[in-house]
Amino acid sequence: LGKLKNPLFILLIGISVVSFSVGQRMSGSIVLAMVFLSALLDFFNSYKSQRAVEKLASRIATTVTVLRSGRKQEIDFAEVVPGDIIFLSAGSIIPADCQILESDDFFVNQAALTGESLPVEKLAASGGGQADAAGQDLVFMGTSVVSGFATVLALQTGPRTEFGKIARDLEKAEPKTDFEISITKFSVFIMRVMFYMVSFVFVVLLIKNSSHLDKNIIIEAFSFALAITIGVTPDMLPAIITIGLSKGSQAMAKKEVIVKHLSSIENFGSMDYLCTDKTGTLTKDHISLVKYVDYAGQESKKVLELGHLSSHFHTGIQNPLDNAINEYKEIAVKSFKKIDEIPYDFSRKRSSMVVTRGDQRLLITKGAPEGIMKICDQGEFDGRVETFGRRQKEIEEQFKRLSGDGFRVLAISYKELPDDGRTAYKKEEEQRMIFAGFLAFLDPPKEGVKATIAGLKKLGIDIKILTGDNDLLTRKICQAIGLAVTGIITGPELEEMDDLELSRRIVATNVFARITPDQKERIILGLKKLGKSVGFLGDGINDAPALRAADVSISVDNAVDIAKETADIILLKKDLKSLKDGVVEGRKTFHNTLKYVLMGLSSNFGNMFSMMGASAFLPFLPMLPSQVLFNNFIYDVSQVSLPTDNVDEEDLLKPAHWNLRFIRNYMLVFGLTSSLFDYLTFFLLYFIFRLGEHQFQTGWFIESMATQIFVIYIIRTKKIPFLQSKPSRPLLATTFTAVVISWLWQFTVLGRLMQFARIPALIMAIIFGYVLAYLVLVEIVKRVFYHAHKRPKESPEALLAQT
Numbered sequence: 109l110g111k112l113k114n115p116l117f118i119l120l121i122g123i124s125v126v127s128f129s130v131g132q133r134m135s136g137s138i139v140l141a142m143v144f145l146s147a148l149l150d151f152f153n154s155y156k157s158q159r160a161v162e163k164l165a166s167r168i169a170t171t172v173t174v175l176r177s178g179r180k181q182e183i184d185f186a187e188v189v190p191g192d193i194i195f196l197s198a199g200s201i202i203p204a205d206c207q208i209l210e211s212d213d214f215f216v217n218q219a220a221l222t223g224e225s226l227p228v229e230k231l232a233a234s235g236g237g238q239a240d241a242a243g244q245d246l247v248f249m250g251t252s253v254v255s256g257f258a259t260v261l262a263l264q265t266g267p268r269t270e271f272g273k274i275a276r277d278l279e280k281a282e283p284k285t286d287f288e289i290s291i292t293k294f295s296v297f298i299m300r301v302m303f304y305m306v307s308f309v310f311v312v313l314l315i316k317n318s319s320h321l322d323k324n325i326i327i328e329a330f331s332f333a334l335a336i337t338i339g340v341t342p343d344m345l346p347a348i349i350t351i352g353l354s355k356g357s358q359a360m361a362k363k364e365v366i367v368k369h370l371s372s373i374e375n376f377g378s379m380d381y382l383c384t385d386k387t388g389t390l391t392k393d394h395i396s397l398v399k400y401v402d403y404a405g406q407e408s409k410k411v412l413e414l415g416h417l418s419s420h421f422h423t424g425i426q427n428p429l430d431n432a433i434n435e436y437k438e439i440a441v442k443s444f445k446k447i448d449e450i451p452y453d454f455s456r457k458r459s460s461m462v463v464t465r466g467d468q469r470l471l472i473t474k475g476a477p478e479g480i481m482k483i484c485d486q487g488e489f490d491g492r493v494e495t496f497g498r499r500q501k502e503i504e505e506q507f508k509r510l511s512g513d514g515f516r517v518l519a520i521s522y523k524e525l526p527d528d529g530r531t532a533y534k535k536e537e538e539q540r541m542i543f544a545g546f547l548a549f550l551d552p553p554k555e556g557v558k559a560t561i562a563g564l565k566k567l568g569i570d571i572k573i574l575t576g577d578n579d580l581l582t583r584k585i586c587q588a589i590g591l592a593v594t595g596i597i598t599g600p601e602l603e604e605m606d607d608l609e610l611s612r613r614i615v616a617t618n619v620f621a622r623i624t625p626d627q628k629e630r631i632i633l634g635l636k637k638l639g640k641s642v643g644f645l646g647d648g649i650n651d652a653p654a655l656r657a658a659d660v661s662i663s664v665d666n667a668v669d670i671a672k673e674t675a676d677i678i679l680l681k682k683d684l685k686s687l688k689d690g691v692v693e694g695r696k697t698f699h700n701t702l703k704y705v706l707m708g709l710s711s712n713f714g715n716m717f718s719m720m721g722a723s724a725f726l727p728f729l730p731m732l733p734s735q736v737l738f739n740n741f742i743y744d745v746s747q748v749s750l751p752t753d754n755v756d757e758e759d760l761l762k763p764a765h766w767n768l769r770f771i772r773n774y775m776l777v778f779g780l781t782s783s784l785f786d787y788l789t790f791f792l793l794y795f796i797f798r799l800g801e802h803q804f805q806t807g808w809f810i811e812s813m814a815t816q817i818f819v820i821y822i823i824r825t826k827k828i829p830f831l832q833s834k835p836s837r838p839l840l841a842t843t844f845t846a847v848v849i850s851w852l853w854q855f856t857v858l859g860r861l862m863q864f865a866r867i868p869a870l871i872m873a874i875i876f877g878y879v880l881a882y883l884v885l886v887e888i889v890k891r892v893f894y895h896a897h898k899r900p901k902e903s904p905e906a907l908l909a910q911t
Contacts, residue, residue, distance in 0.1 A: 117143055130327050134862075138737040142744065149351060149748065170673055172196075172203050192262040198423070200253045201673060205269040206260035208232050208245045213256035213423055213449040216247055221271060227254040227453055252652070255451035256423050293768060305716055306333045312724050331733045332723070336716045348704045352697040352751035364680035365690050372676035374701075375660045377694025377764045380640035382564065382687070383572045383632060383654070385647075386582065390561075390573075390589055390684070391551040395428040397436040398515065399548035403487060403503045405510075410488075411545035413439055414520045418461045418472045421446040429518060432549055448533045455624065457576070458483075462525065462533050469525040473538055476576070477507045478622070480519035480543065487543035496543075503543060511580035514588070515548035558590040560684045567691055568762040572618045572635075574628050574644075574654070579621035586619065599623040602630070610634050628654040641763060645679075645687070647671050662687065696755045698764040704750050707823045709775040711816030712740070714782025718812075721783070722790055728801040730790070734862050735809055739850075746817050746846030749838035756825050756833050770897065778823075781889050782815060785882045792874070802865035806854050807875060809864065813850035814879045817843050822886045826894055829887070 112121070120143050127136035171182045175193035185203045188194065194206060196214075208214070208230055215227040231244050247260060249269040266272055313329035314321065353370040360367055367373055384390075400412040416439040419430040444463045452459035458475025473480065486495050487503065496503075510517045521541035564571060571591065575582055579596045586593050595617035602610070602623060614634045620627070628644075632654050635642045644651070644658035647667035655661040655674040663675035664682040672678060679686050722730035731739070786808070793799045793807045820843060825833035853859040854866050 112143070112147055117147065127331065130330060134734040134737075138734065138741055142737075142741055145745070170201065172200070188262055188265055190262050190265060194260050194262055196247075196253050196258045196260060198253050198255050198257075202247050202249055202251050202253065202260075203265070204249050204262040205264040206247050206262050208247065209259045209261055211256065211258040213451060214258040215254040215256055215451050216251050217254050218248065218251045221248050221251055227451070230258065232258075254453070256449070293766075297768060297772070301713070305336055305720060309333045309336055309720050309723060312720070316724065328729075332719075332729055332736075336719055336736065348747065348750055349701050351748065352701050355751050356693040356697040359693050360690050363686055363689050365686050366678040366680065367676070368678065369676045372660060373690075373694045373697050375641060375694070376643070376677065376690050377696075377698045378641040379569060379643040379660050379691060379694075380763045381570050381572055381635050382643045382645065383574050383628070383635075383658070384645040384684075385575050385651075386573055386577070386585055390553060390557050390585060390591075392554050395432045395516065395549045395551045397432045397547060398550045399510070400545065401506070401510075401548065402545040403489060403499065403506055403543070405506055408545045411520050411547065412437070414472050414522055414544055415474060415518070415547050417441060417444060417463055417470075418459070418474050418520075421449065421461050421463065422459070423449060428551075429516070429547075429549060433547065447531060450533060450535050450538070456535060456538075458538070460533070460535070460538055464527070467527055469527045470522055471525050471533070471537055471541075472520070472522045473541055474518050474520050474547070476622070477517055477519040477546070477578075480521050480541070483538045484521050484541045484543040486540075488545070493542055507546065508580060510546060510548050511578050512584060514581060514584040515550060516577060516581060518547045518549075520544040520547060553585060553588045554683070557684065560688055561589055561591050563688050564684065564691075566761060567688065567695075569691065570618065572620065572631070574620045574623060574631060576623065577621060579619065582619050582621045591618070594618045596621060599627055602627050607634065611637065614638075625651070625653055629657045632657045641765070647682070692760055695760045695764050697751070699755045699759050700751050700753050702764075703753065703820065703824050704747055705771060706774050706778075707816075707820050708744075708747070709771065710778035710823070711743070711782060711819060713775050713779035714786065715739075715812050715816060717779060718783045718786035718790075721787065726790070726794065726804075728804075730808060731805050732863060735805060735864070738862060739809060739813060742813060742846050742850050743816055746842045747820070749836070749842040750820075752838045753824060753836045754834060756827060758826070773897070774893070777889065777893055778819075778886065781886060782819075782882075785815065785878065785885070786812065789875070789878060792878075793871075797871055799867070799871075800865075802863050803867050806864045807867050807871060810851050810854075810872070811875045811878060814847050814876075815882050817847050818879065818883060819886055822883060822890055826890070 112118070120139055124136045124139040124143070127133075127139060170185050172185060172188060173180050173195040174183055174188065175181075175195075176183075180195065185201075188203045190204070192204070193209070194203065196202065202216070209232060211230060211232045214230050216230050217227050229244075230247055246263075247258075248271060249265070250271040264272075310329055310333040313332065314326070317325045317329070350370070353373050356373045357367045357370060360373070400408055400415065402408040402411065415433050416437075419433040420439075420441050421444075422430050444465045447462040447464055447469065449462070450460040452475070456475070457479035458473055460471055460473040462469065462471050464470070473483065481500070481503070484496070486493050487499060489499055507517060507519075521543050523541050525537075561571065573582060573586065573591075579598055583593055583596070595613065596619045597605075597613065597617050598620075599622040602620070605613075610630070611634060614631065615638065620631055623631070628646075628651070632642050632644055636657070636659065641659045643660035643662060644654045645662040645664075646652075646655050647664050648671060651663075651671055652674050655663065655671060660677065661675045662677045662679065663671045664679045665672070667675075667678075677690065719730050719736070789808055789811045793804050799807060820839070821829040821835060824835060827833040829835075851872070853862075854864040
């Protein structure tokens with residue numbers, strides 16, 4: 109039933125109701141059959157695609173750990189009920205409004221609910237209580253865990269949660285995709301064309317028969333006008349789109365790409381910019397600790413020990429850097445005890461650990477070098493602790509050397525704390541720290557990524573690196589993978605820019621280093637303002653805002669829950685090659701859909717325009733309403749195989765976008781070309797061969813069927829048909845079968861019931877020659893049309909001027 113909500117289907121169902129109400133049962137039945145067949149094809153292809161994707165999607169289902177029957181179990185989010193004991197950790201999405209029973213350094217991002225940009229610490233409950241946005245012992249559905257662990261009790265689920273109440277109050281639908289907006293605009297465009305045609309035909313027929321006007325003539329005129337309305341409507345468009353999207357989804361599923369929303373395939377094909385982090389996408393995502401050095405680059409065991417203590421006791425998101433430190437070398441930590449942890453956040457770009465051994469209590473802070481340098485006023489220099497002074501420049505030079513050599517770098521600092529029995533510490537403690545040294549990691553580029561980058565570039569996709577790493581390291585990685593750096597903007601620079609300045613530089617810049625999650629979102633929104641389609645590949649908690657902002661949101665199966673839930677497309681392998689294959693499938697789907705739209709509109713418009721003219725000078729209708737509908741039905745069924753068609757390589761080399769102006773011009777030019785031949789056919793059949801009403805209608809029926817079906821071979825490619833571009837076998841089969849059936853229909857019992865009459869073989873042969881001449885003319889017109897519609901490449905300045 110949901111399939112019937114399509115605007116075109118609603119229009120056709122309305123037309124069928126009107127047809128039945130005026131006694132045109134044959135017309136009404138044919139329209140309903142077309143709607144039913146199209147909806148059925150739509151449903152079965154959606155169902156088949158959904159089943160295929162569900163098998164893969166089960167591998168990335170968002171689950172939660174609960175206590176059931178005295179043991180821990182993994183269950184789907186939807187199965188959580190009030191009273192469940194739930195275990196949460198960093199990266200989890202909270203599936204219900206819950207009360208905290210136990211917690212350990214538990215920080216939650218509530219931005220989706222409250223708008224707070226920074227994580228909020230939540231503590232274990234001291235007693236019962238109802239859900240209240242101010243409750244420190246309560247967490248809410250839809251928020252996500254940034255760090256730490258907690259055991260919670262589910263209080264409310266679904267619409268009874270705070271999130272559910274807001275959703276119910278707002279009743280706000282999800283924003284439409286670029287593809288859905290284009291289809292809606294297209295439907296409105298079709299309705300306007302239909303309105304003008306129907307009005308013209310109806311008025312002409314009434315004027316023509318004004319001398320003997322009666323109820324039957326009015327009904328006949330209205331029925332014919334309705335038939336023209338249906339004739340110009342691309343009835344199979346919903347089914348063609350779904351078949352194409354389903355085929356693309358299944359092809360992508362075989363390449364381990366899960367499409368959560370079918371319409372995102374079209375957006376995939378239209379992607380102009382791909383914004384991505386480099387870790388795991390351009391690099392191997394297997395980070396190894398390579399160096400632990402002091403300010404001068406000398407190996408320092410103390411730096412390694414401090415780093416290991418910080419990572420060993422870490423309870424936040426298990427990131428690759430902490431894993432690399434823990435895996436590097438076994439360090440004795442049994443004598444140390446963790447007191448508290450100050451988790452990482454994206455504004456500080458550092459995390460801290462408080463540990464104790466005997467009567468010694470240490471605060472160890474590690475993070476981005478610039479974040480660490482802000483809180484240090486002393487450092488260890490050749491075994492002595494001194495104030496920075498001129499030494500600060502030596503530290504910065506060492507950092508630049510490590511980054512320039514392609515290492516990811518963390519800085520380590522520490523200070524002693526008084527043993528005053530405290531068990532909780534705040535980020536305000538991070539001051540007057542002692543700089544200890546650097547930890548250097550290596551994450552080499554992936555094999556084959558150079559070729560993949562070149563392939564994406566060939567497809568017309570500009571890659572932009574959005575990373576938290578520094579610009580020196582990012583430049584080195586780009587150099588290794590063959591990605592030419594056209595410009596670099598760092599987070600601090602971006603902070604100083606207004607939107608106009610960013611618009612001026614954003615297109616030419618392809619590396620954004622040391623940026624925050626908010627800045628990622630701002631970059632994506634800035635690109636979208638230029639009228640281009642933007643994709644974003646992310647897998648972390650900090651990527652959720654950017655994923656929501658992008659036209660195409662892409663994540664991976666090992667991403668945190670919040671990223672997987674937000675994404676439209678999920679890669680089972682974090683590999684740009686899979687993404688490149690997905691783009692190609694998206695463009696194939698787009699172009700095969702566009703073929704149907706261009707051919708259907710130009711052919712249908714041409715035929716209906718011919719009928720409008722013929723109805724003015726012929727003493728009878730050029731085709732009966734039932735014949736018009738049958739023509740449209742056979743034609744539409746012949747195009748069901750279009751999604752299987754081959755797409756020329758040159759059409760895959762640039763992003764695909766809907767262009768209603770181009771579609772309108774195409775409809776007018778090729779529709780009028782079709783009408784020219786129709787009028788020649790009218791002249792031949794009526795004035796030369798002097799055929800009667802039913803023979804004339806049959807002759808024009810077979811001519812219009814052959815021209816509008818076979819013209820797909822011209823329209824489907826900008827090249828020479830068959831010689832330079834070959835159609836798929838299913839398309840050949842359905843189109844030739846449809847033409848054979850339509851030409852032989854006059855000899856059948858059903859044909860006689862629809863008032864078709866047999867016509868002589870000589871006239872059929874002449875009509876066949878007409879069809880060949882028409883196809884040659886269309887090929888010539890096509891070449892002239894595409895030559896006139898060549899567009900110059902848009903420069904960044906032109907894009908900005910348009911904005």
